[in-house]
Amino acid sequence: xxxxxxxxxxxxxxxxxxxxxxxxxxxxxxxxxxxxxxxxxxxxxxxxxxxxxxxxxxxxxxxxxxxxxxxxxxxxxxxxxxxxxxxxxxxxxxxxxxxxxxxxxxxxxxxxxxxxxxxxxxxxxxxxxxxxxxxxxxxxxxxxxxxxxxxxxxxxxxxxxxxxxxxxxxxxxxxxxxxxxxxxxxxxxxxxxxxxxxxxxxxxxxxxxxxxxxxxxxxxxxxxxxxxxxxxxxxxxxxxxxxxxxxxxxxxxxxxxxxxxxxxxxxxxxxxxxxxxxxxxxxxxxxxxxxxxxxxxxxxxxxxxxxxxxxxxxxxxxxxxxxxxxxxxxxxxxxxxxxxxxxxxxxxxxxxxxxxxxxxxxxxxxxxxxxxxxxxxxxxxxxxxxxxxxxxxxxxxxxxxxxxxxxxxxxxxxxxxxxxxxxxxxxxxxxxxxxxxxxxxxxxxxxxxxxxxxxxxxxxxxxxxxxxxxxxxxxxxxxxxxxxxxxxxxxxxxxxxxxxxxxxxxxxxxxxxxxxxxxxxxxxxxxxxxxxxxxxxxxxxxxxxxxxxxxxxxxxxxxxxxxxxxxxxxxxxxxxxxxxxxxxxxxxxxxxxxxxxxxxxxxxxxxxxxxxxxxxxxxxxxxxxxxxxx
Amino acid sequence: xxxxxxxxxxxxxxxxxxxxxxxxxxxxxxxxxxxxxxxxxxxxxxxxxxxxxxxxxxxxxxxxxxxxxxxxxxxxxxxxxxxxxxxxxxxxxxxxxxxxxxxxxxxxxxxxxxxxxxxxxxxxxxxxxxxxxxxxxxxxxxxxxxxxxxxxxxxxxxxxxxxxxxxxxxxxxxxxxxxxxxxxxxxxxxxxxxxxxxxxxxxxxxxxxxxxxxxxxxxxxxxxxxxxxxxxxxxxxxxxxxxxxxxxxxxxx
Numbered sequence: 001x002x003x004x005x006x007x008x009x010x011x012x013x014x015x016x017x018x019x020x021x022x023x024x025x026x027x028x029x030x031x032x033x034x035x036x037x038x039x040x041x042x043x044x045x046x047x048x049x050x051x052x053x054x055x056x057x058x059x060x061x062x063x064x065x066x067x068x069x070x071x072x073x074x075x076x077x078x079x080x081x082x083x084x085x086x087x088x089x090x091x092x093x094x095x096x097x098x099x100x101x102x103x104x105x106x107x108x109x110x111x112x113x114x115x116x117x118x119x120x121x122x123x124x125x126x127x128x129x130x131x132x133x134x135x136x137x138x139x140x141x142x143x144x145x146x147x148x149x150x151x152x153x154x155x156x157x158x159x160x161x162x163x164x165x166x167x168x169x170x171x172x173x174x175x176x177x178x179x180x181x182x183x184x185x186x187x188x189x190x191x192x193x194x195x196x197x198x199x200x201x202x203x204x205x206x207x208x209x210x211x212x213x214x215x216x217x218x219x220x221x222x223x224x225x226x227x228x229x230x231x232x233x234x235x236x237x238x239x240x241x242x243x244x245x246x247x248x249x250x251x252x253x254x255x256x257x258x259x260x261x262x263x264x265x266x267x268x269x270x271x272x273x274x275x276x277x278x279x280x281x282x283x284x285x286x287x288x289x290x291x292x293x294x295x296x297x298x299x300x301x302x303x304x305x306x307x308x309x310x311x312x313x314x315x316x317x318x319x320x321x322x323x324x325x326x327x328x329x330x331x332x333x334x335x336x337x338x339x340x341x342x343x344x345x346x347x348x349x350x351x352x353x354x355x356x357x358x359x360x361x362x363x364x365x366x367x368x369x370x371x372x373x374x375x376x377x378x379x380x381x382x383x384x385x386x387x388x389x390x391x392x393x394x395x396x397x398x399x400x401x402x403x404x405x406x407x408x409x410x411x412x413x414x415x416x417x418x419x420x421x422x423x424x425x426x427x428x429x430x431x432x433x434x435x436x437x438x439x440x441x442x443x444x445x446x447x448x449x450x451x452x453x454x455x456x457x458x459x460x461x462x463x464x465x466x467x468x469x470x471x472x473x474x475x476x477x478x479x480x481x482x483x484x485x486x487x488x489x490x491x492x493x494x495x496x497x498x499x500x501x502x503x504x505x506x507x508x509x510x511x512x513x514x515x516x517x518x519x520x521x522x523x524x525x526x527x528x529x530x531x532x533x534x535x536x537x538x539x540x541x542x543x544x545x546x547x548x549x550x551x552x553x554x555x556x557x558x559x560x561x562x563x564x565x566x567x568x569x570x571x572x573x574x575x576x577x578x579x580x581x582x583x584x585x586x587x588x589x590x591x592x593x594x595x596x597x598x599x600x601x602x603x604x605x606x607x608x609x610x611x612x613x614x615x616x617x618x619x620x621x622x623x624x625x626x627x628x629x630x
Numbered sequence: 631x632x633x634x635x636x637x638x639x640x641x642x643x644x645x646x647x648x649x650x651x652x653x654x655x656x657x658x659x660x661x662x663x664x665x666x667x668x669x670x671x672x673x674x675x676x677x678x679x680x681x682x683x684x685x686x687x688x689x690x691x692x693x694x695x696x697x698x699x700x701x702x703x704x705x706x707x708x709x710x711x712x713x714x715x716x717x718x719x720x721x722x723x724x725x726x727x728x729x730x731x732x733x734x735x736x737x738x739x740x741x742x743x744x745x746x747x748x749x750x751x752x753x754x755x756x757x758x759x760x761x762x763x764x765x766x767x768x769x770x771x772x773x774x775x776x777x778x779x780x781x782x783x784x785x786x787x788x789x790x791x792x793x794x795x796x797x798x799x800x801x802x803x804x805x806x807x808x809x810x811x812x813x814x815x816x817x818x819x820x821x822x823x824x825x826x827x828x829x830x831x832x833x834x835x836x837x838x839x840x841x842x843x844x845x846x847x848x849x850x851x852x853x854x855x856x857x858x859x860x861x862x863x864x865x866x867x868x869x870x871x872x873x874x875x876x877x878x879x880x881x882x883x
Binding site for chain 1: 718725729745757778782800817844872875882
């Protein structure tokens with residue numbers, strides 16, 4: 001029930017007096033208003049800005065935060081007000097919703113911020129009033145498209161397990177992914193150009209023999225052109241078949257525009273092959289050659305601008321239709337008028353209305369060839385009106401098409417820009433994250449150093465350590481430390497990890513000398529455990545861990561450390577870290593969503609083959625925690 | 631291109647969106663808008679010289695905006711005298727009233743709309759129409775806050791006899807002092823309309839008329855085919871159920 005109407009409920013109940021005398025049976029008991037309070041003012045303190053409203057105003061919507069008892073969680077006893085640590089500007093529209101019953105979307109507000117506020121206060125966005133709903137939905141769609149674009153780019157990246165067919169398809173769709181694909185891309189482009197040029201040059205008259213007129217080159221060098229044509233068609237056919245093979249959904253591929261263009265480009269050749277002998281249909285055969293020009297459309301795979309143009313025309317179909325329709329109307333009107341105006345004059349070219357169409361079109365598009373000219377005065381008058389109106393009619397729908405094109409083009413530009421910025425952004429985020437994890441390792445090192453050197457942990461040192469780290473940080477580090485102890489492995493620097501991966505491949509057995517290790521038992525035992533079994537448990541890791549580490553689609557947080565650590569640790573047994581690498585769970589994630597896949601039971605000892613096994617690959621990549629910053 | 635006068639173009643656009651002056655119901659004429667309006671508004675009952683000076687101001691806004699008429703009710707003290715509500719109750723009532731009708735008066739359309747929100751299943755427009763007639767004591771096509779509160783005061787704070795009187799007034803559509811069978815049938819139909827189609831047991835066509843027959847048997851003492859006010863009150867006072875149900879209204883506000 002709308003807010004304002006709730007205030008009229010007493011009236012509606014009073015109006016029921018009209019039913020009482022006619023009722024035959026007794027009425028049910030009315031609900032009593034227990035604890036009937038006087039209406040009181042509530043103070044809502046939102047980040048310092050105080051809002052006040054009646055309690056009954058808020059009670060209108062009992063399934064929201066403010067209308068239910070949930071707000072009691074935010075009640076501050078001392079100041080006798082409800083305190084919310086949220087954005088006061090956004091709160092305005094939320095409170096207005098209670099007051100007026102209509103939710104408005106302020107245009108200057110960011111859409112995701114607004115959505116979050118609504119979610120916090122328990123208001124569903126679907127009740128936004130009509131005045132603001134369109135704007136809200138548009139902005140939301142835009143935002144979703146933007147996020148979707150980002151996600152789509154993530155999908156593009158190489159998944160570890162792609163069979164040959166998928167690889168091929170990816171190579172076709174994104175030529176920049178591999179050298180082979182790029183080569184193929186350029187080769188096909190080259191042959192398209194060759195084919196088109198061939199078609200054009202074929203008709204140029206080249207060199208006449210004395211007793212003959214100029215013959216087009218096509219007829220003079222028939223064999224050469226035929227060979228060229230054949231070669232091009234061979235390439236195109238092979239390309240088409242390969243695409244067809246690689247396509248994930250063949251049916252969908254065959255229906256797509258590009259594949260139809262491909263087919264239309266190569267079909268005339270084959271039909272020509274079949275039909276050359278038959279004289280009757282040679283005329284048709286000649287016509288078919290026209291279709292060879294469609295090969296030029298194959299360039300749209302190579303040019304983004306062409307694709308945008310095509311997409312614009314498709315999206316402006318209605319405007320184009322309107323343009324066409326209005327032009328047709330105008331042409332018919334003016335052609336009729338011109339015909340009847342010029343009917344009287346002698347030797348008039350306006351022999352019929354359809355004949356006048358040509359004049360009208362030429363005049364309205366301001367071409368003015370001059371092959372048909374009105375001679376009578378009436379004809380001239382109407383002719384001038386025709387040309388003026390032509391300008392108008394054409395000028396009207398064109399800006400719509402242009403603005404559409406501009407919008408799509410800019411959207412594309414933005415996508416490219418985002419992609420370029422993304423790499424830089426991700427790199428910066430990575431730096432920040434490694435900074436945070438290095439802080440942990442730094443602190444740990446300091447602590448460990450003290451343990452190792454068996455320094456009495458003097459008060460000053462402890463105080464110094466605690467001052468440098470805030471309470472939050474120290475608690476966080478403690479947490480990570482506990483995790484290390486639980487799993488009996490350690491967090492380590494990314495560079496160190498890579499280094500050890502490489503080293504692990506080269507050396508034949510890990511030289512573990514447990515004595516010098518500052519780490520406690522677990523890793524020591526792990527190492528000895530290793531030594532007992534296959535000496536090369538992780539030889540398979542290096543090539544894959546490189547690949548896994550180079551993924552940019554998600555921020556893989558390998559625990560990193562200062563390079564200084566490696567030098568200080570070199571006195572300790574670095575090689576031990578090899579085994580810990582495998583279970584290197586990542587470190588610090590603050591704001592992002594963590595998806596930790598459950599690591600499979602890592603038993604590198606079980607690997608009898610030192611060479612790459614796919615399972616190792618998956619283990620390495622799945623153990624790294626993928627973080628996507630939203 | 632001839633430049634239209636500002637007023638002319640405004641009035642054209644007003645005609646286009648069909649915005650009419652609320653009170654007069656006529657499209658605003660271009661030239662002598664103000665004077666006619668002023669003259670007409672003087673005729674309104676709220677502007678009678680009998681009313682106190684604090685009563686019913688009207689304000690006609692600028693050219694650029696649609697001319698709205700703001701109707702302000704009598705002062706709080708006056709209403710306190712006229713009705714049996716307390717000050718706080720009047721305040722609450724007015725706040726709710728003003729929220730839904732910022733202009734200060736309810737016309738029949740808004741009235742019907744508000745009432746229909748409470749009965750989503752059936753068609754409550756006919757009954758709302760009868761209610762509107764009952765509340766609109768001054769018969770000027772709109773219910774002001776005073777009318778509203780006066781009616782509510784009788785229903786919610788009046789004596790049983792007052793309430794029965796009010797109900798009789800509601801039933802008596804032509805206000806001639808007696809309820810005929812036709813009037814009762816109209817009322818009954820409007821009440822049954824509010825139920826809508828989906829009822830259990832399903833609504834028969836004859837249900838309203840049967841109910842009317844029942845009513846008349848009970849109420850019409852002298853069997854003359856009409857129910858007068860005295861018959862009505864007498865019969866109601868004898869009926870326990872009706873007396874009981876009249877008590878319901880004590881605690882609505």
